[in-house]
Amino acid sequence: MTQTEMIWKYQEAEAELDKLKKELETTPERQRMRKLRKVLTEQTERIEGYKAGIKEKEAELEASTRKLEALLKDYDLEQDDLNIMMEDEECTAEELTESRRAMEELLEKVNGLKKSLTECQGWINKTTEAIKETYSKGSKTKRDYEAAKAVVETEKLERKPVIDKAQKEVERIELQLAPDILKRYKAIKKKYPNPVATITDNRCSGCGMSVSMSVVKKFQAGNQIIECENCGRIIC
Numbered sequence: 001m002t003q004t005e006m007i008w009k010y011q012e013a014e015a016e017l018d019k020l021k022k023e024l025e026t027t028p029e030r031q032r033m034r035k036l037r038k039v040l041t042e043q044t045e046r047i048e049g050y051k052a053g054i055k056e057k058e059a060e061l062e063a064s065t066r067k068l069e070a071l072l073k074d075y076d077l078e079q080d081d082l083n084i085m086m087e088d089e090e091c092t093a094e095e096l097t098e099s100r101r102a103m104e105e106l107l108e109k110v111n112g113l114k115k116s117l118t119e120c121q122g123w124i125n126k127t128t129e130a131i132k133e134t135y136s137k138g139s140k141t142k143r144d145y146e147a148a149k150a151v152v153e154t155e156k157l158e159r160k161p162v163i164d165k166a167q168k169e170v171e172r173i174e175l176q177l178a179p180d181i182l183k184r185y186k187a188i189k190k191k192y193p194n195p196v197a198t199i200t201d202n203r204c205s206g207c208g209m210s211v212s213m214s215v216v217k218k219f220q221a222g223n224q225i226i227e228c229e230n231c232g233r234i235i236c
Ligand SMILES: [Zn+2]
Pocket: 197, 204, 205, 206, 207, 208, 209, 228, 229, 230, 231, 232, 233
């Protein structure tokens, strides 16, 4: 077998190996496993997002609680002042009204704060529930994922002999190739998946361009490695 025939065989063997590997990579179960892994990642990220949100709300809750305590203290002081004023005969009606108005304002602030505290707590409760729900969904996803993974592992084992055989064939031919041809092949492979082309009707099967007569003649002359002048593929 000439080197040109051998390099063609090599390309075929590589294509076969690639095809087998690709088939294994794209089985329905493998795709299902990938999808489940994606869902699992999304669920984990969602939980992390929820947890971060809760942490934020808890800090908010703590700050609001301290604010509320301060307001209630102010309210008590205002109440004490009012009591004193009411017993004070020199205190004017305006002063009393002013004091009552200050208390009403404080009360309004207290109520507003209480409302936002309740809302905040409600949000935390709701989100905690959502975390629980996502966890339980996540454990189902995890089970499905593990099951799919087990099937994928079996598929891999089942196909291993065939893939190993194809790999060995590639290696077997590689050993018979002259190093400079192999080097050239590998260099072209970086550009094209099929580094070896044939000539049909004076055209390169790789790029579709016509090749010059001198190339055709050189090729017909025999055991010499010819490249397409246009794409650089090895012609056989
Ligand atoms: Zn070409």
